[in-house]
Structure formats: C-alpha cells, structure tokens
Amino acid sequence: MKKSVSKADLRDELQQETERFLQRGGEVEEIPQGISGKDPGDPPLFLNRRLFIEPRATRTLVPEVVAAIEARREQRGKRKPSRKGSRQPRQPRRKIIYDDFGEPLRKVWIDD
Numbered sequence: 542m543k544k545s546v547s548k549a550d551l552r553d554e555l556q557q558e559t560e561r562f563l564q565r566g567g568e569v570e571e572i573p574q575g576i577s578g579k580d581p582g583d584p585p586l587f588l589n590r591r592l593f594i595e596p597r598a599t600r601t602l603v604p605e606v607v608a609a610i611e612a613r614r615e616q617r618g619k620r621k622p623s624r625k626g627s628r629q630p631r632q633p634r635r636k637i638i639y640d641d642f643g644e645p646l647r648k649v650w651i652d653d
Contacts, residue, residue, distance in 0.1 A: 543595060631652070633650045633651060633652045634650070634651055635648050635649070635650055635651075636648070636649055636650075636651050
C-alpha cells in the first residue's frame with residue numbers, strides 16, 4: 542500500500558522549491574495584505590484538484606474464509622438457547638384490554 546504524503550513532507554518540498562527558485566535568481570515579491578492572489582476569471586480550485594490519482598485496487602476473495610464465515614453464521618442461527626424457568630411461581634401481571642379504536646377499556650390480571 543502506498544504511503545500518503547504528510548504535511549511535513551509537503552512543507553519540506555515547498556521549502557526546497559523555494560530555495561531552488563531563489564538560487565536561480567528569482568525574487569520574492571511582497572504583496573500588501575488584503576489583495577487577493579486569485580484571478581477572478583480563473584475556475585474554482587476544487588475543480589482543478591484530482592482526488593483519486595492511483596488506479597483502483599482489485600480485491601481478492603478467499604473462498605475458504607468466506608465459506609467458514611457462512612458456516613458459522615448458519616450454526617449460530619440454528620441454535621437457540623433454551624429458556625430456563627424460574628424457581629419461583631410467576632406473579633400475576635396486569636394486561637390492558639383495548640376496544641376496536643385502540644382506546645383502553647379495562648385492566649385485567651392474568652396468571653401465566
């Protein structure tokens with residue numbers, strides 16, 4: 542996998558390019574604060590940037606691993622833990638009886 546470029550690497554590269562420019566006789570022109578360096582007729586920068594430069598990587602499936610995962614998934618779905626009954630008798634619980642329109646009519650106690 543290709544290592545991505547860090548900010549420190551970009552800074553070093555920019556510093557080296559600046560030094561080469563100055564060694565060849567170039568000059569740095571100082572621009573007063575508040576003046577834009579972008580020409581209003583230029584297209585936006587985000588349209589010029591290429592995000593995905595590397596070619597798309599292919600993925601390799603491993604059929605044995607996929608088959609093992611599917612087998613474990615099937616076994617897990619078949620097993621159901623049995624419900625253990627409590628040793629104490631169940632307490633009666635309250636149930637609400639509703640009419641056809643969803644309005645509560647009354648409360649009743651149910652022994653399970």
